[in-house]
Amino acid sequence: MLPHVSRRLLLSGEHAPRPHVGRSKVSAMSSSQSHLSALFTEAFRQLGRNRPVPEIEVRFYPYAGISHKIRLRSGRVYVRISDIFEKAPAEVHRALAYILVARLLGKRTPETHERVYRAHAYSPQVLRALDLARRQRGRKMVSSARGRVYDLDKLFQRLNRRYFDDEIEKPVLTWSQRRTRRILGHHDAAHDTIVISKTLDDREVPEWFVEYVLYHEMLHIKHPARLIKGRRRYHTNAFRAEEQRFPHYEEAQRWLEMVALKRHVPRARAA
Ligand SMILES: [Zn+2]
Numbered sequence: 001m002l003p004h005v006s007r008r009l010l011l012s013g014e015h016a017p018r019p020h021v022g023r024s025k026v027s028a029m030s031s032s033q034s035h036l037s038a039l040f041t042e043a044f045r046q047l048g049r050n051r052p053v054p055e056i057e058v059r060f061y062p063y064a065g066i067s068h069k070i071r072l073r074s075g076r077v078y079v080r081i082s083d084i085f086e087k088a089p090a091e092v093h094r095a096l097a098y099i100l101v102a103r104l105l106g107k108r109t110p111e112t113h114e115r116v117y118r119a120h121a122y123s124p125q126v127l128r129a130l131d132l133a134r135r136q137r138g139r140k141m142v143s144s145a146r147g148r149v150y151d152l153d154k155l156f157q158r159l160n161r162r163y164f165d166d167e168i169e170k171p172v173l174t175w176s177q178r179r180t181r182r183i184l185g186h187h188d189a190a191h192d193t194i195v196i197s198k199t200l201d202d203r204e205v206p207e208w209f210v211e212y213v214l215y216h217e218m219l220h221i222k223h224p225a226r227l228i229k230g231r232r233r234y235h236t237n238a239f240r241a242e243e244q245r246f247p248h249y250e251e252a253q254r255w256l257e258m259v260a261l262k263r264h265v266p267r268a269r270a271a
Pocket of ligand 1: 216220234235
């Protein structure tokens with residue numbers, strides 16, 4: 001998230017009011033994510049024998065069906081779990097961790113875990129949730145990235161190629177439902193989603209500015225929040241340094257201030 005009253009506020013993260021919306025929800029999610037990472041670590045210890053346990057990042061993803069993915073990239077393991085399993089009981093999460101880690105290591109899945117997982121995946125309650133997700137998602141998810149003026153998918157692809165060596169795994173990209181003015185962009189790590197304010201889907205807004213807001217949110221994927229002195233820090237020094245490499249960075253800062261003035265909002269932000 002990017003508060004943008006002024007550059008000063010931007011740079012003085014320690015004194016700035018906490019910029020993230022939906023804060024309580026986000027932290028609740030992070031605790032369930034760290035619970036999941038712990039299960040994956042456990043599975044790695046058990047199945048990997050003497051291998052060192054890599055860093056593991058677990059996210060929920062709103063797939064249209066039940067689908068989970070695991071992959072190894074530059075020494076880190078990235079896991080995406082269908083969000084239909086977000087509220088699953090702990091033993092189902094554990095079973096899923098073993099199944100996915102076994103898949104990654106090319107090992108046979110332990111039978112008991114297979115059973116626990118299947119019993120849950122085929123339960124009436126999950127099938128119902130799945131049916132609902134299929135109806136609500138699919139087409140709608142794809143088209144919500146395309147605005148009237150700008151196509152977030154296209155902008156994402158271009159930014160990813162130009163500045164990230166295509167290394168950023170594509171999140172869910174969507175325009176906000178409402179025309180949020182204070183928050184111009186937001187990355188929801190728990191659900192691997194970037195939301196861009198619909199106010200930017202406008203011919204009056206230059207393309208490089210929309211790109212800047214999206215670029216900022218993509219940096220949140222590349223630089224996950226870190227705990228520093230007991231506080232969760234989103235805009236680390238590494239984050240800020242890389243943000244300033246955006247070619248239109250200075251112009252973007254001026255534009256942010258102008259937007260804030262024009263809207264008479266004391267504190268407009270790209271989250
Ligand atoms: Zn930010």
